[in-house]
Amino acid sequence: MSAEIRIDAGRLWGSLMEMAKIGATPKGGVKRLTLTDLDRQGRDQFVSWCQAAGLSVSVDGVGNIFARRAGRNNALPPIVSGSHLDTQPSGGRFDGCYGVMAALEVARTFNERGIETEAPFEVAMWTNEEGSRFLPVMGASGAFAGAHTVEEILAARDLDGVSFGDALHAIGYAGTAPVGGRRLGAYFEAHIEQGPLLENTGNTVGVVTGALGQRWFEVTVRGMDAHAGPTPMHLRRDALYGASFLIQEVNRLAKLTEHSRGTVGMILNRPNSRNVVPGETQFSIDFRDTEVAGLDRMEQGIRAAAKKISDEQGLAIELRQTVFFPPCHFDAGCVAAVRAGAQQLGCRHMDIVSGAGHDAVHIAGVAPTAMIFVPCEGGISHNEIENAKPEDLVAGCNVLLQAVLEKAGR
Numbered sequence: 210m211s212a213e214i215r216i217d218a219g220r221l222w223g224s225l226m227e228m229a230k231i232g233a234t235p236k237g238g239v240k241r242l243t244l245t246d247l248d249r250q251g252r253d254q255f256v257s258w259c260q261a262a263g264l265s266v267s268v269d270g271v272g273n274i275f276a277r278r279a280g281r282n283n284a285l286p287p288i289v290s291g292s293h294l295d296t297q298p299s300g301g302r303f304d305g306c307y308g309v310m311a312a313l314e315v316a317r318t319f320n321e322r323g324i325e326t327e328a329p330f331e332v333a334m335w336t337n338e339e340g341s342r343f344l345p346v347m348g349a350s351g352a353f354a355g356a357h358t359v360e361e362i363l364a365a366r367d368l369d370g371v372s373f374g375d376a377l378h379a380i381g382y383a384g385t386a387p388v389g390g391r392r393l394g395a396y397f398e399a400h401i402e403q404g405p406l407l408e409n410t411g412n413t414v415g416v417v418t419g420a421l422g423q424r425w426f427e428v429t430v431r432g433m434d435a436h437a438g439p440t441p442m443h444l445r446r447d448a449l450y451g452a453s454f455l456i457q458e459v460n461r462l463a464k465l466t467e468h469s470r471g472t473v474g475m476i477l478n479r480p481n482s483r484n485v486v487p488g489e490t491q492f493s494i495d496f497r498d499t500e501v502a503g504l505d506r507m508e509q510g511i512r513a514a515a516k517k518i519s520d521e522q523g524l525a526i527e528l529r530q531t532v533f534f535p536p537c538h539f540d541a542g543c544v545a546a547v548r549a550g551a552q553q554l555g556c557r558h559m560d561i562v563s564g565a566g567h568d569a570v571h572i573a574g575v576a577p578t579a580m581i582f583v584p585c586e587g588g589i590s591h592n593e594i595e596n597a598k599p600e601d602l603v604a605g606c607n608v609l610l611q612a613v614l615e616k617a618g619r
C-alpha cells in the first residue's frame with residue numbers, strides 16, 4: 210500500500226501556471242501552436258525541469274520527448290505517462306499540459322521520497338496532438354504506434370506551405386531516437402475531461418475505459434443554380450434544401466443510442482447568394498460511437514437517406530469518408546490500476562468513455578493503456594476560458610502516481 214505518498218500540490222500548480230505563461234493570451238488562455246517558437250520555449254522549459262529532476266531526456270525523429278527515470282531493473286520496459294504541450298489557436302491552460310506536468314510531478318515526488326521503482330518510469334511529451342497546424346491530429350503518437358509512417362508525418366504542410374520536418378528542424382527538436390519500435394510496460398495519460406459528466410455528477414476522477422470510435426464524411430450535394438423568383442418550387446434542384454434533410458438525419462440517427470454522436474459542424478453553400486437557389490452544398494459529418502457496429506449503423510442510415518433524398522429531389526449526393534479511428538477499449542489491468550488508485554485515495558470516481566481523441570488512443574495499439582480524467586469547469590475546453598480546480602488536478606495526479614507505482618513495482 211502506498212496511498213500515504215502524495216504529490217506536491219503547490220509544485221504541480223506552479224508548473225502549470227509557469228507553462229501557461231508561454232503563449233499566454235489576453236483572455237487568460239494559451240496559444241502555443243505546434244513547432245512554433247513558442248512551442249520551442251515550452252519544450253525548453255519542460256526539458257530543463259526534467260534535467261533538474263535528474264531525468265535523462267531523449268527526442269525522437271518526430272520530436273516526441275521522453276524523460277527517463279531509471280528503475281531497479283532497466284531491462285524491463287518502462288512505465289510511461291504524458292500528454293502534449295501544443296494547444297489550439299484559442300486554447301486553454303490545461304488541455305495536454307496537465308498530463309505532461311502531472312507525469313513530471315510523479316517523477317519529482319519519487320525523487321523527493323527516495324522511491325525506487327522496479328521498472329523505469331518515463332515522462333512523455335507527444336508532438337502535434339491538436340492537429341491544428343499540421344494534419345493528421347495525434348500524428349506523432351500515431352507514428353510512434355505505427356499508425357502513420359515517419360515520412361508521412363514529416364511531409365505534412367501547414368497553410369503557409371511549411372513542412373512539419375522543416376518546422377521541427379527550425380526549433381531544434383528533430384531528434385535522433387528511433388520513432389517507436391520499443392516496448393512500453395504501460396502508458397497512462399491524465400487529462401481534463403473536456404466534457405460535463407464529472408462536474409454534473411460530482412465526481413473528482415474519471416476512470417477512462419476507452420474512447421469513442423470516429424468516422425467522418427465530406428458530403429457534397431449537387432443540384433442546379435436557379436433564379437429565386439422565376440423558378441417554380443417543383444422545378445428546383447435545391448442542394449441546400451436537400452442537405453437540410455441529411456443534417457436532420459445525422460442528428461436523428463445519433464440520438465437512437467446513448468453512446469452515439471453525430472455532428473454537422475462545417476457547411477459550404479454555393480453560390481451563397483440571397484436570391485439564388487443553391488446549386489451545390491458541402492458539409493462535414495462527424496459520427497462517433499463506442500462500437501464499430503454503431504458507426505456502421507449510422508453510416509448505413511445516412512447513405513440510405515442520401516439515396517432517398519437524391520431520388521426524390523433530383524440531386525447528386527456523394528459521401529466521402531475522410532477520417533476513421535476505430536473505437537478504443539483500454540487495457541483492463543491499467544483501467545483497474547486507475548480505479549484502485551482512486552479507491553485507495555477516497556476520490557469520488559466513475560467509469561467514463563472519452564468522446565475526444567487523445568495520444569493514448571494511438572498508444573493503446575502498442576501498449577497496455579488507460580487514462581485518468583479530472584473535471585473542467587462547465588465541461589469547456591478548446592477555449593481560452595478553460596478552467597480546472599487545483600484540488601481536482603491534484604487528486605488526478607495522486608491517482609496517476611498510484612497507478613504508475615502499481616505497474617512499475619516497488
Ligand SMILES: [Zn+2]
Pocket residue numbers: 293304305338400
Ligand atoms: Zn489534449
